[in-house]
Amino acid sequence: MSPAPVRIGLIGCGRIGQVHALSIVATPGAELAGVVDAVPTAAEATAARFGSTVYGTPEELITSDQVDAVIIASPTPTHVDLIDACIDADKPVLCEKPIDLDIERVESLRPKATAASIPIVLGFNRRFDPHFAELHRRVQAGEIGTLEQLSIVSRDPAPAPIEYLASSGGIFRDMTIHDFDMARNFVPDIVSVSACGVAQFSDEIKSIDDYDSVIVTMTSSSGQQVVVTNSRHAAYGYDQRAEAFGSEGLLEVSNVTDTLVRRWGADQVEAREPYQNSFLERYAVAYQLELVAFLHAVRGEPSTSPTFHDGWAALVLADAAARSAKERRVIDVDLSV
Amino acid sequence: MSPAPVRIGLIGCGRIGQVHALSIVATPGAELAGVVDAVPTAAEATAARFGSTVYGTPEELITSDQVDAVIIASPTPTHVDLIDACIDADKPVLCEKPIDLDIERVESLRPKATAASIPIVLGFNRRFDPHFAELHRRVQAGEIGTLEQLSIVSRDPAPAPIEYLASSGGIFRDMTIHDFDMARNFVPDIVSVSACGVAQFSDEIKSIDDYDSVIVTMTSSSGQQVVVTNSRHAAYGYDQRAEAFGSEGLLEVSNVTDTLVRRWGADQVEAREPYQNSFLERYAVAYQLELVAFLHAVRGEPSTSPTFHDGWAALVLADAAARSAKERRVIDVDLSV
Amino acid sequence: MSPAPVRIGLIGCGRIGQVHALSIVATPGAELAGVVDAVPTAAEATAARFGSTVYGTPEELITSDQVDAVIIASPTPTHVDLIDACIDADKPVLCEKPIDLDIERVESLRPKATAASIPIVLGFNRRFDPHFAELHRRVQAGEIGTLEQLSIVSRDPAPAPIEYLASSGGIFRDMTIHDFDMARNFVPDIVSVSACGVAQFSDEIKSIDDYDSVIVTMTSSSGQQVVVTNSRHAAYGYDQRAEAFGSEGLLEVSNVTDTLVRRWGADQVEAREPYQNSFLERYAVAYQLELVAFLHAVRGEPSTSPTFHDGWAALVLADAAARSAKERRVIDVDLSV
Amino acid sequence: MSPAPVRIGLIGCGRIGQVHALSIVATPGAELAGVVDAVPTAAEATAARFGSTVYGTPEELITSDQVDAVIIASPTPTHVDLIDACIDADKPVLCEKPIDLDIERVESLRPKATAASIPIVLGFNRRFDPHFAELHRRVQAGEIGTLEQLSIVSRDPAPAPIEYLASSGGIFRDMTIHDFDMARNFVPDIVSVSACGVAQFSDEIKSIDDYDSVIVTMTSSSGQQVVVTNSRHAAYGYDQRAEAFGSEGLLEVSNVTDTLVRRWGADQVEAREPYQNSFLERYAVAYQLELVAFLHAVRGEPSTSPTFHDGWAALVLADAAARSAKERRVIDVDLSV
Structure with missing residues (x-):
């Protein structure tokens, strides 16, 4: 029953x-x-x-x-x-x-x-995306040996309205926060953060003293490296990728297209349609699986839901990144406390 | 309401x-x-x-x-x-x-x-597969100009039990029937059928006087060509592809994988996991959309459901193919009556 | 020395x-x-x-x-x-x-x-193309078990001048001849040929009673199947592909691009530039390696050069295809004599 | 003449x-x-x-x-x-x-x-690789609008002998030097360098106080970002990629394989053979084109050869990276003097 x-x-x-x-x-x-x-x-x-x-x-x-x-x-x-x-x-x-x-x-x-x-569960839905979840499973299964370098690319199709951005806490706390959690899902024990932020295409974003493009480098206690590349825009749609490099190989997740149709024409060949423009579409399944995992947690069953600790850790990394970008130096963090 | x-x-x-x-x-x-x-x-x-x-x-x-x-x-x-x-x-x-x-x-x-x-609707679910439906939509929209050559590859992961096959009506009526309907979805007015069937890997299938591998070539009244390649087995899983070639280009649907994860290793690179092994998985969404289209038909709304005529036409083509393979000559058909 | x-x-x-x-x-x-x-x-x-x-x-x-x-x-x-x-x-x-x-x-x-x-050597340069040669090597090495179905797609960028075509002997002897040799390189003992030819886009080609699009199906003595798809034009450039399907898998060669650059834009993503428009470019290396093999033959060293017999066999197949397309039936051939 | x-x-x-x-x-x-x-x-x-x-x-x-x-x-x-x-x-x-x-x-x-x-020409052969040169040409032609983020991945198949590495000047001067020049080929006016280096897999490399894995982030005077990811090993062969992201799209060069053959099997599908294991093979054509450009320079003709200034600039960046990795802070550079 x-x-x-x-x-x-x-x-x-x-x-x-x-x-x-x-x-x-x-x-x-x-x-x-x-x-x-x-x-x-x-x-x-x-x-x-x-x-x-x-x-x-x-x-x-x-x-x-x-x-x-x-x-x-x-x-x-x-x-x-x-x-x-x-x-x-x-x-x-x-x-x-x-x-x-x-x-x-x-x-x-x-x-x-x-x-x-x-259970206090944080809404890091991306952990439940079937593609990234499978990447995680296969890395954990040892398919690439020891994970050495993790690269995450995350670009929004277009900036949110400036009013929203102005109260968002800045790109690291609003956008990169997902990548910080994704990074920790693969490399939990991050010990240092170095961030580079620029406002190169949006004068609006510059005017609120925020960045439109950031690159964040992190290391773990055992020397694993993570690099996150963000942009607040992408002409070709929502760009969400990850690449895990290890001692025995590499595993990659590239972007999802609505269908597998490819086109050959006089101008270009092997072309797909641009990516979905919204996280709601891209992560629709992830939101559902996030709920399923929450139900497991509620019922006391084994669950992969991220916790309050994960929410705190992502924010610590975001804060460290903001400080690093401003002070132009590596910031040490301790997520073990 | x-x-x-x-x-x-x-x-x-x-x-x-x-x-x-x-x-x-x-x-x-x-x-x-x-x-x-x-x-x-x-x-x-x-x-x-x-x-x-x-x-x-x-x-x-x-x-x-x-x-x-x-x-x-x-x-x-x-x-x-x-x-x-x-x-x-x-x-x-x-x-x-x-x-x-x-x-x-x-x-x-x-x-x-x-x-x-x-409404009398036939269960050709493949028409509702999002990938093939999008291929159809884009061909109809004229993206490749006039459709000239349509290639359909359809291979099962493994033969069904011989008891099932023995009463299946033969590969053309049981398996290729889907491809005949797919062909007609793109090229309705087929006028000739030429089929080549062999039993090259399965002695069981040979023993029931059926083929395990077939290639069928068809032409339409305006000279469009369709080629269907079938096999009753495929080591790498369920192989379901289509390629539409026209005066201005080509559109293709290749196989679906569960996730987008690709692997680079010492042995092989850029590799995906094998395909799903069952039409139930591959066409799960298609079955749902088939039902939605049927509901539209029931309610008298516009519907893309295949009809009794489509069911009849596919069987006419299957019969013609069986005869062509046996008599080793082109069989003319008239689907307009 | x-x-x-x-x-x-x-x-x-x-x-x-x-x-x-x-x-x-x-x-x-x-x-x-x-x-x-x-x-x-x-x-x-x-x-x-x-x-x-x-x-x-x-x-x-x-x-x-x-x-x-x-x-x-x-x-x-x-x-x-x-x-x-x-x-x-x-x-x-x-x-x-x-x-x-x-x-x-x-x-x-x-x-x-x-x-x-x-040594009497025939200029079937395509055998020496590094991609097709590697496909051949790996099929021979047993990577896909027993070869069961071979699919060759060969489309020219545009028809040659009608004066040339008029004296070319027809598409089977002029264009498909390469594919017949390629087929025999993988499946030497072809025993039957069935061809379907249409003139669907070129009135000029129709006027000289030739076909602009053909599909040829062949079988070997052990039941292996080969299908060749030809067109005299292709909007996206010279289309030269092969796919070998066997009991244990499939090996494929797709088209060559000048460089590996791919483009993501607002209109299309993952797109390459169209293919080369000429066999001279596509098979430049093949012509060189063809000469090297000829030098080996001249010197009495082991050589993979196709022979007079290969040239004869390709023509026999071309003749059979022409007759099959005209008589609308399978033509038996004997290449063993 | x-x-x-x-x-x-x-x-x-x-x-x-x-x-x-x-x-x-x-x-x-x-x-x-x-x-x-x-x-x-x-x-x-x-x-x-x-x-x-x-x-x-x-x-x-x-x-x-x-x-x-x-x-x-x-x-x-x-x-x-x-x-x-x-x-x-x-x-x-x-x-x-x-x-x-x-x-x-x-x-x-x-x-x-x-x-x-x-002419004093520096041997940065990678500029002449046809794939990277085409990437450069298309970025210069404005295909992606304004270049905003450039990502270079460069991984060696395996570390050179430790004796060589010990006198190589360290990974930044020996290996990343190529990536510094590649970066400058796209973004000449780099103004800051931030590097993260770790020795995570090679005790030998750790013993000579060098890094086996580095990530370098750079910015230009107008805020463009460059990120370089290096590793001294890669199980799947020589990994040489670049990705240029701009206001209107993205252009990418991925790895070169000897042939285009792909394999579908029971274990993996769409798989290629591992990459070449040596820069000599990967950049064979680049070395030839480097010579051609040098001949142009010698003859006083227009040439794209990198100059003494480029050699100096790459070394300035390598020095800045080494210092940044050690001092854990961003290092400003002035390449305009």
Whole structure:
């Protein structure tokens, strides 16, 4: 017999909230038990679309005995308090990244989060992408011997609106944060960070004192190297690649195309259509598998979900990168504490 | 408001029946209203698994007022009579290919089927594969000018059990039938068929007087050429490709891999994992989209579903191929009647 | 110490003659000892460009004691008599394909050619292409087990001038002839030929009663299948591919690009530049290696050069294909006699 | 009429010297006029093999009126003095990289070299590789808009013998030096260098206080970013790639394989053979084209040959990288002086 479905309360009904709501209704074993949003009409629309109950406040939702677990998809500044409330209410929680833009706030919750008995899961969806997950599995299986150099390329199709970017915490905390988590998924014990950031194509981004292009180099305690290349734009679509080089070979994940059709013409040959323009499409399956892993965690089963520690570590690396880019030197980090 | 769901009755609960049952429960707008199978326990297990009602006979299911439309996934010899019953009951029907192994039986139903007002849809799922559908869309859009040569490669991972093959009607009616429909999807007006069949690797297949490897060449009324290459085995997995060559270029669909991971090692480089070993995996999405198109047809909306005529035409081509291989000459066909 | 260079006399100073002249001067161990052409100024220009002696007639060149071996690159109708003269003069000879367009004339020389003690080599340069040669080597080495199906695609960038085509002997003797030899290089004992020819895009070609597009299917005595797809045009350049399918896998050679540069843009991704437009470029290295193999044959060393028998066999297949396309039936051939 | 051949004197008859000798005899317009080596028997063997005159000392060769131009392929410590002697003798010179391991020695010759009227060409052969040259041409032609991020991957098949490495000047001056020049070929005005070096797989390399794996990040005055990834080993062969990302797209050069044969088997599909194991094979054509460009320079024709300035700049970058890796901070450089 199937176990009783996990009744999930969703906090935040914006773009990512919609993605989670859809995953919940599409996933056997999950139920969208309640929704809440600072904008009541957003919550009502979501409840109507997917069939759910609207709560008046996040606290009411978290403490409701109709809610078994919580997904936090509200704005970043609310995350720390909401996770805190979930711990108090003993409710497993999946929180969108980042935990907070301010490492001090994260540190303040950290002892309590670490001691908590409930799963606190961070929304690093990319770990669940079937392609990157398979890369990870095969590296762990020893196919390339010892991993020596990991290269991650991540380029957005186009910059987000400047208003968003201005409050995003900067490229390292907003965009590279995914790559920091991906790096740690392969090389957990990073000990140093060196970052180079420039604003070379966007005057808007320059005007808010942020970078549009960054390259980050990291090393682990055993000398493994990771290099991340980011850009806030890419003419050919969302560029998401990884390459793991080891003592016995190399494994690579290149970009996903909607179909395998290739074209030969008078101008160019063997050509594919440009890549998808959105992380929602590229990582649609990853969002679903992220939810499945969360359900495992909620049920006390083995789960690969990233934890509060992973969320904290990614932010530590982002902070170190920001400092490195500014001070133009290598920054040491200690992720083992 | 969503339209009322289409209540579908499923005849046949074997391997393909299971695929359809799963598609029905996973597709919004469809409902598994009833199941029936010559083996009652098979019907009961399916009803229990997906939640449905067991009917005693196909006729009861077809005529039930709880059933809006029918999917026929029972053995081939039953197809003609069941389609006939659906016409009488005015129930839209999706029938697995082939309509029958005997063209005479198909011809006997043809006038009635042609005159019928309900949709009679054939289960040529490959038309709905996203890759081949996109190939078709781009050829139709004129990307390669006039289509001149179409090449289809289709190789199974391994022969089916000899008992199955012995009653399959031969490779042309059992396996190439899909390629005949694919050919007609691009080049509807085929006028000649030339086939070459050999049994070169399987003594079992030779012993039932069938071929394990065939090459079929066809031409259309305007001189377009189609070549189909089949084998009953392929060491590297299910091989499903198509290449459309036209006056202005070429479009190709190569094989699908589970993930995009590629490997570089001391022995080989740029290598992918072997292909999926089963049409169920390879065409999982195609089966779902086939159902969606059937729902459109049932609701009287525009639909790309293949018709009884398509089922008949594919069988005419299969018969012509069998005759060509035996008589060692080109066989003319007339699909326009 | 190096052996004395082989002094080669070149008959015919047209386009292919120039290619041979260039190969000779660029190849250690070969010397361009003499040239002759029906157009004396052509011979003189070649002699001046590469440094050589002009002969008055082919016979003078063939019988000269300054000439060790002969390359025949004159028009096809001259080939049989010139080979005959080389046999009489005991001079090893490399003759461009085809031996003749008329199989009767070839047959008339065949007994003498077969009995001759000198190497009579046919200019099937494609055997020496490094890519196809490696494909051959790996198939012979058993990498794919038993070869079962061989697919050759060969498309020209654009039709030759209609004047040339009108006297070319037809597409099978002029263009497919290369593919017949390639087929026999992998599958020597072909026993049946079935060909389908159409004139679908060129009214000019139709007007001379030739085909612009052909598909040829062949079988060997053990049931191996070969399929050749030809077109007289290809928008994306010279299309030269082969695919060998066997019991344990598949080996493929796709098209050569000048460089490995690939492009990602807003319109298309992973795109290469179109292929080379000429066999002279595509097979430049093959022509050189063809000469090297000829030098080995001249010196009595082991050589992979195709023989008079190969030239005869290719023509037999071309004749069979022409007849099959016309009579619309399979034609049996016997290449073992 | 062809111009008189350039009579070239070759200093150094080791492995690279042999490559140059072979290029000279194979290149129309060049003549191997003389050779010299510290080991007389090496010079004699080279003279015998290629047909040339042995000189007693480099000075005699440089000042000989039988020598028009000089190629220096002797050990690095001799380069500065020999270039100096060529300037004094007014002889165009092509010198293998690096000019010297000690930037002070290079600086001491720099004013004189800059003022010299003869071409002083540095042996950065990789600029002449057809693939990288085409990449460069297309980037210059604006195909990707403004170049923003350049990524170079360069991995050797296996470390050179430790004795060689110990006197090589370290990985930045010995191996990355090629990548520094490649970087400058695309982005000449580099202003900062940040390097991360580790010895993670070779205890031998660690024992000589060198790195076996490095990642170098550079920026140009306009903010362009370059990242170089090096390793002293690669299980799959010599790994030589570049990727140029710009405002309008991306251009890539991946690795060269001997042939285009790909293999499908039960274990892996679409697999190529491992890459060549040696720069001599990979860059064989590049060495020839490097010589052709040098001949152009000697004759006063337009030439793309890298200059003394390029050799100096690459060494400045190597020094900056070594310092950056040690001091763990960004090092500013000024290549405009």
